[in-house]
Amino acid sequence: MTSADLDDCPERVLLDRLERYYDAVPRHGARAEDFGPLTLFVREGQGWPFYARPARGWSGAVSAAAVDRVRARQRALGVPESFEWIAETTPLLRAAIEDSGLVVHEHPLMVLDPGAPVPTADELPVGSSVRIIGPDDPALASALAVPHLAFAEPGTGIGSAGVDELAEAVRTRAEDGSVDRAVARIGAGLTAVAAALESGTVLCAGQHQPVGAVSEIVGVGTLPTARRRGLGLAVTAALVADARSRGVETVFLSAGDDDVARIYARLGFRRIATALIAEPTE
Incomplete structure (x- = not known):
């Protein structure tokens, strides 16, 4: 698909493209540990630790027990008990995350319109x-x-x-x-x-x-x-x-909040979904 096609690209196609990206990015510097419906990315060497997220293509239910197993592994590794995912593609994960005791933060997920004349x-x-x-x-x-x-x-x-x-x-x-x-x-x-x-x-x-x-x-x-x-x-x-x-061809970002999202909208970014980040209470 070319950038010209993206003007009329269904949002589900865009979201699938972003899901593939989210799964690919950590693999350059981390190993993937399989936990069934969840994947934990563990960084090889030094650097900011990665997170857990839904397994590629998973959109079904996830139990709080599955989340607990990943959190136990994160604690054993000494890395943050964090999870990241797109609300619209894995809608059933949030309940399991919250049942496990984590706090979920919402962020506008925005994609740049391909034809947007972004100023230099x-x-x-x-x-x-x-x-x-x-x-x-x-x-x-x-x-x-x-x-x-x-x-x-x-x-x-x-x-x-x-x-x-x-x-x-x-x-x-x-x-x-x-x-x-x-x-x-x-x-x-x-x-x-x-x-x-x-x-x-x-x-x-x-x-x-x-x-x-x-x-x-x-x-x-x-x-x-x-x-x-x-x-x-x-x-x-x-x-x-x-x-x-x-x-x-596809440039996207997660805005900190709605106020920040309005700033990015000035460059032609539009909200297509909600990025969720979960972590323990402080």
């Missing part, structure tokens, strides 16, 4: 330079650190973390191996990073992760003190442009 980053009046960050770019460590500071202060309002906190976060990244892992993924074509910079300081950054003709935009975050300037939109536009230059 230069066409958006943000007053910052926006570029794709290569593996040798000195801004890479900062581009990896900024989203973590952003997600530590969720929402769209101006926050407290600024350049001092960014400098400390960059020092942490230099010690935990995350920059080396990002360099390897960029070199392998598994990740692309974009950032908005001002006077050499990264103020916003994000990534997309292509697999064939599909890519997900992930981790777009703005340094909390630099919010409300349109930087997230500019970085997202740069990521879309990069994805399209690689031949990607």
Whole structure:
């Protein structure tokens, strides 16, 4: 199917495409453990741990006992007891997840309309330079650190973390191996990073992760003190442009909430489903 066909593509076809993507992405750096209706992805080596999700093609009932078995395995491995799935394709999973005692968070799942004339980053009046960050770019460590500071202060309002906190976060990244892992993924074509910079300081950054003709935009975050300037939109536009230059036909993302979804809608993203993330209560 070409990108031109996607304008009239039934949503169930799009959702199946995303399900195949979700199943494929972790396999580049994780092994899949079979738990019947559920699959647990276990990362090989260091890096952010993966999650459990429905087995590819599974849409039937799942018992709380099956969820409990996966959670026991996650505890044994010392990884977060997290699950991710699309509500509309596995509608019966949520009850089992909640019966197991996990809390479910909802996020708008959005796909970019193929014909949307997404502006280039230069066409958006943000007053910052926006570029794709290569593996040798000195801004890479900062581009990896900024989203973590952003997600530590969720929402769209101006926050407290600024350049001092960014400098400390960059020092942490230099010690935990995350920059080396990002360099390897960029070199392998598994990740692309974009950032908005001002006077050499990264103020916003994000990534997309292509697999064939599909890519997900992930981790777009703005340094909390630099919010409300349109930087997230500019970085997202740069990521879309990069994805399209690689031949990607389906670009999608999960918005943090409805307010964030409205921002992405300005670039032509439309909501097609609900992404669910489950985790224990704090």
